[in-house]
Amino acid sequence: MKTNYRYTTLILLVCLPIFSLSQIALTKHNLSAGSGNTIKASTENEVCIFCHTPHNSTTAQPLWNRSAPTTTYTLYTSSTLNATLGQPDGTSAMCLSCHDGLVALGNVVSRSTPISFGASSTIPAGNTNLSTNLSDDHPISFVYSSALAATAGQLKDPTAITHPVNLDKNNKMQCTSCHDAHDNSNGKFLLRTTQGSALCFSCHDRDYWSTSSHSTSTKTWNSSGTNPWPHSSYTTVAQNACESCHQPHTAGGASRILNYQNEEENCMNCHNGNVAAKDVKADFLKTYRHNVYNYNAVHDPTEPASVTSTHVECQDCHNPHATNSNTATAPNIKGSMAGVRGVDINGAEVNPASFEYEVCFRCHADNRAMPRYITRYRGIGNTRYDFTSTNVSYHPVAAVGKNTSMTTLASPYTASSQIYCSSCHASDNNSNSGPHGSSNVGLLKNTYDTTKAPYFGAGWNSTTLYNHYTLCFECHTLSTTTTMHSNIAGGHFFKYIGCSTCHDPHGYDGSLGTNGGNTASAFEMLVNFDTTIIRPNANNGKLIDIPNRKCYMVCHEPNGTGTMYHVHLDNGSGF
16 A cells, blocks of 8 residues: 555644644643633634744744844853853744743734733743843853863863753754743753753853762751742752852843842852851851952952952852862861862962962962051061961961970970961851951951050959960960960060060061061061060160060150160070
């Protein structure tokens, strides 16, 4: 029997639309009068006609029943965008013929008069009305090539993109790369589920992501404050994944399509104690803080590792795609700062940083001087210089200290120990949180008093010393320290001066200068005087008298007469 292939073909053509029709009928793309949707035609009962027509269609495929937009769109832009964007074309132009909110939904080319929609003739304002401003939407209509993937560095090669996600016939990323207008089984007409950001990772390939906390955390929202996932039905950090911070359409923060324009708010909805265990947001409201609220849109991922523009944002210290809960020992980088660029002890960029201090050096070294709450005899506030191992002395941040016979250290510290910057600079709420905010001067996690000099009062003793310098005694034993210093300054140590008078807690770069002592050993053990108490003598310009083991104290030369007070600086070995 002879087969009539014309009829077979016709049957296929008829059946395929019936399958698509059954998919669309229960979705918002069913604009027919018989649908249960809010936005629908007044009397028209055809379902497919709002997009397709079997006759007299436009040149766009497949059998498109709408005119392509003629407007000029504002395109997405970002300093990290490697693709070359053009005006929307292909299937993206088809989608925008409704979703830009300009053209009435009933304006189809197959009818001489528009299909009536009554009062709801266009898509109303909201997330589905993209408007002509596409700067806050995921970029579209660009060629996704192997060269682009290699240049961007965080994209999969197009040959690795698998069904159902796809590029168009011109290898362009279009709306239809993520959406299927006929199938809403994944919600929002998406081709793949967004749980765990499976759809995003069809194309994106973020370094570190698989082991990051934002990829693995099962934390949920406690229902207090602002919902961190207002556009998602998922309930854990891991399930929401990318959408914990990003929104692919009508994003609050256009550049990098973030949920909120103010960068820190993308972090604080979770890190305010309502999802993450630590309430970091409360720390940022304290007197001394890294004031992330003071800057907006200044930080940029492409800025130099050694920061030149004054600002601080969460992402200066944290990489949200890499951060994790791994612990470490000083000076090695902790999981919370994984994947962040830094500046090493020699001033060179490192990516990623291996040590915590390298992240701190980004802002507190060469280009940005540290605020100095005590006026010191030497130093410029460059912490990279302060901690360099060729110095006369330094706290053991970037290298093991030089003093091999430290007798004041409390367990578990020894002369071979190293510490973090955050061993001193951290939250004061005992939560082991980093240097976000503190009530203590200098963003210190405990008391280091800079306000009592030069006179503390007659009641000064070891107890008041501890209370004013609690930070120091987290590592140094009070009893040994007070015994060692009991003969220093003729007893003044317990009456007039404390740790900060003679010691600089960072280090000393060894530049003695014309007013310094005649030997570098004068500045061992972090000696770098507070010049409001000990300063160069008015007559001879000397700060200290090495041979006679004396220093010049402000309280003993009120008239600038040069009267010097005899002070036992140490046991004689260094001076």
